[in-house]
Amino acid sequence: MENNELIPDLFRTEYRKIVTVLGKLFGFEHIETAEDICSDTFLLAAETWGQKGIPPNPVAWLYTVAKNKAKNHLKRDTLFAKTIQPAIKHLSGIAETGEPEIDLSEQNINDSQLQMMFAICHPVIPVEAQIGLALKILCGFGIEEIADAFLTGKDTIYKRLSRAKEVLKTEKVAIELPAPGEIGQRLEAVLATLYLLFNEGYYSNSQNSILRKDLCLEAIRLNYLLVENPQTDTPPANALLSLMCFHASRFEARVGQDGEIILYDEQDESRWNKELMEKGGYYLNRSASGTRLSKYHLEAAIAYWHTYKTDTRAKWENILQLYNQLLQIQYSPIAALNRTYALAKANGVGEGIAEAEKLGLTNNHFYFTLLGELYKNIDKEKAKGHFLSALSLAKSQTDKGVIQGKIDRL
Numbered sequence: 001m002e003n004n005e006l007i008p009d010l011f012r013t014e015y016r017k018i019v020t021v022l023g024k025l026f027g028f029e030h031i032e033t034a035e036d037i038c039s040d041t042f043l044l045a046a047e048t049w050g051q052k053g054i055p056p057n058p059v060a061w062l063y064t065v066a067k068n069k070a071k072n073h074l075k076r077d078t079l080f081a082k083t084i085q086p087a088i089k090h091l092s093g094i095a096e097t098g099e100p101e102i103d104l105s106e107q108n109i110n111d112s113q114l115q116m117m118f119a120i121c122h123p124v125i126p127v128e129a130q131i132g133l134a135l136k137i138l139c140g141f142g143i144e145e146i147a148d149a150f151l152t153g154k155d156t157i158y159k160r161l162s163r164a165k166e167v168l169k170t171e172k173v174a175i176e177l178p179a180p181g182e183i184g185q186r187l188e189a190v191l192a193t194l195y196l197l198f199n200e201g202y203y204s205n206s207q208n209s210i211l212r213k214d215l216c217l218e219a220i221r222l223n224y225l226l227v228e229n230p231q232t233d234t235p236p237a238n239a240l241l242s243l244m245c246f247h248a249s250r251f252e253a254r255v256g257q258d259g260e261i262i263l264y265d266e267q268d269e270s271r272w273n274k275e276l277m278e279k280g281g282y283y284l285n286r287s288a289s290g291t292r293l294s295k296y297h298l299e300a301a302i303a304y305w306h307t308y309k310t311d312t313r314a315k316w317e318n319i320l321q322l323y324n325q326l327l328q329i330q331y332s333p334i335a336a337l338n339r340t341y342a343l344a345k346a347n348g349v350g351e352g353i354a355e356a357e358k359l360g361l362t363n364n365h366f367y368f369t370l371l372g373e374l375y376k377n378i379d380k381e382k383a384k385g386h387f388l389s390a391l392s393l394a395k396s397q398t399d400k401g402v403i404q405g406k407i408d409r410l
Contacts, residue, residue: 320343
């Protein structure tokens with residue numbers, strides 16, 4: 001692999017590992033220093049490897065340089081000597097020789113990422129900032145990529161992340177797992193952030209299909225860290241991972257060559273990823289313990305039924321009952337709309353239309369899209385009217401394209 005291809009690949013996989021280990025060591029008060037050391041390491045790699053060639057073990061080279069840069073910074077920086085070094089020594093981070101120990105073993109990297117996840121997903125900062133920091137620190141995404149994911153400007157993202165870091169510093173949020181008695185409550189926030197991170201990829205309006213897929217895969221990777229740790233391996237964490245696997249299994253089939261969304265009924269089932277579907281089933285089984293039924297359990301079960309393409313009444317009756325339970329746990333307009341579609345499939349279009357019209361979500365383009373879908377085989381004029389209403393409300397080109405396709409097919 002050429003140098004100009006290898007370094008971006010290594011940046012995505014190794015930056016996050018180095019920055020979380022150094023970030024845990026230095027704390028949020030000096031997280032920018034950890035980020036600068038990582039960036040300087042990759043800059044030096046680009047310069048050195050371009051002149052001398054790629055070393056036999058590029059990852060080991062990066063780790064060694066990052067460790068040496070961190071040690072040199074700890075030695076020469078007066079502020080670090082007074083504030084950080086005593087803390088590191090207290091944490092057994094100083095070797096017998098007085099040299100700071102920087103542990104880039106796989107176990108410590110995983111532990112550091114898990115601890116950083118809980119710190120970033122702290123309720124003192126807004127959820128959108130939690131997602132942004134997760135992408136920056138835990139996933140190695142650049143500001144431009146994050147701006148693309150959120151469909152906003154780079155300056156907005158930079159300011160958002162800077163404010164979030166300042167709050168975490170001011171509130172002295174520690175990069176560590178919460179105490180056993182608090183971990184359950186804090187895990188709720190972590191799972192919510194990972195859920196939204198996955199959705200940013202799966203339902204993104206960005207035209208960058210590679211970025212959308214990467215967002216989903218990063219959410220899955222971070223969720224794996226949770227279920228692989230005994231303290232965070234809970235039924236809801238397994239249920240969320242199951243949900244992600246089921247959805248991700250259809251990723252290739254739901255996006256066309258030009259980035260257009262292909263709806264469920266029109267997807268090529270042969271393009272579904274069977275391995276991810278099996279993993280979804282595995283983690284759904286693992287989630288079936290304890291006494292609490294979370295929204296992730298119900299959404300994962302709904303996603304499971306969608307892995308069966310056959311359009312049977314029994315399938316939709318099961319999905320309908322799951323939506324009934326989901327709405328009792330956590331109401332959302334989208335879930336209510338989806339329920340009416342399942343109702344129409346299970347009990348007939350007439351009943352589905354009557355229930356849908358009761359919702360009256362006239363400011364939501366999904367509402368009119370659903371009504372158009374339900375009317376298309378019984379009243380084409382009404383269907384077209386609803387689709388046109390949906391088209392006027394849709395904001396993204398992706399949604400407009402899907403709706404226009406429905407109108408054209410009428």
